[in-house]
Amino acid sequence: MSNPTSRGVAVVTGGSAGLGRAIVRELADRGWDVAVLARGRDGVDAATAEVRAKGRRAHGVSVDVADHAAVDAAAAEVEAELGEIDLWVNNVMSGAIATFLDTTPEDYERATQVTYLGTVNGTRAALTRMRQRDRGHIIQIGSALAHRGIPLQAAYCGSKHAVHGFTDSVVSELTHEGSAVAVSIVDMPALNTTQFGWVKSPFSTHPQPVPPIYQPEVGARAVGDVADKPRRRTWVGESTVGLVLGTRVAGRFMDWYLAKNAWEGQFAPDKGSSTTPPNLWEPVPGDHGAHGAFDDRARGESIQTRALRHRRGLYSAASVAGVAALAGVVKLLRR
DSSP: OTTTTOOEEEEEEEEEESHHHHHHHEEEEEEEEEEEEEEEEHHHHHHHHHHHHOOOEEEEEETTOOOOOHHHHHHHHHHHHHOOOEEEEEEOOBBSOOOTTTTOOHHHHHHHHHIIIIIHHHHHHHHHHHHHOOOOEEEEEGHHHHTTTTTTTTHHHHHHHHHHHHHHHHHHHHHHHOOOOEEEHHHHHHHSSSSSHHOOOSEEEEOOOOOOOEEEHHHHHHHHHHHOOOOOOEOOOOOHHHHHHHHHHHHHHHHHHHHHHHGGEEEEGGGOOSSOOOOOSSSOOSOOOSSOOOOOTTTTTHHHHHHHHHHHHHHHHHHHHHHHHHHHHHHHHHO
């Protein structure tokens, strides 16, 4: 069972590097015991060592989330080692930076299996256990690109769109049953993670996230907040809010704008070419941490996410201001 002071047992897929690694650290800091699921043994061992160094229990499993039976076996192993799973974060992804027709069918299918079916498999493993206990929380790591696809990332964008549709269906089923299991989606902006160092790409120029770029800790804090207080949907970063709302009110303009700006925006000529091999099919040996190559241009905070953390105070202030304004109008009318 969990330590007396533990928040519970959390599982993070893709927790060995990038955003997943930052989420593992954030959850451990908040008192969770954490299981790390990823392919690369080096990163899994390093991530679990960090959790233990923070005084929490940890367990690591080297697993390919595209294999549903392996994911279920990993979940069983986690519960045998740490106790019942309370929180499951589906974070893992893999992909390519290339045009749709330049992405081989095999690479496209592999990216979809990891990014989309990896989420499906993780949800199944978690929900199979949580549903019978009628408690637990699943967090899907979504993306701004689940609302608007961009060039050169068809497999990733398609997978993140699919995650949204799949999750909506699962939530409707749980609601029909009256289940107490919570399911959340946290949509991320462009993050400075290892993704753009080892993404498969035919281009000689180093890929980058479309600016503005945020540090992975911005996303990890948002996940920690949602783990503390489950919310159905959360948008992270001003750019995510702008992309989602822009798509809803000006879809044709967004088509033009992204076709014009998102192509070149995915390359960093000043970084040369990536020297890290792609991880689409095989894990890259070594411990790669959370950050990518863009510390020099990544934002460590977001006004929007800070506002989300203090939204009760903001709502109260807005209510007071609204009442004051209404009182002023009434006073003027009486005159």
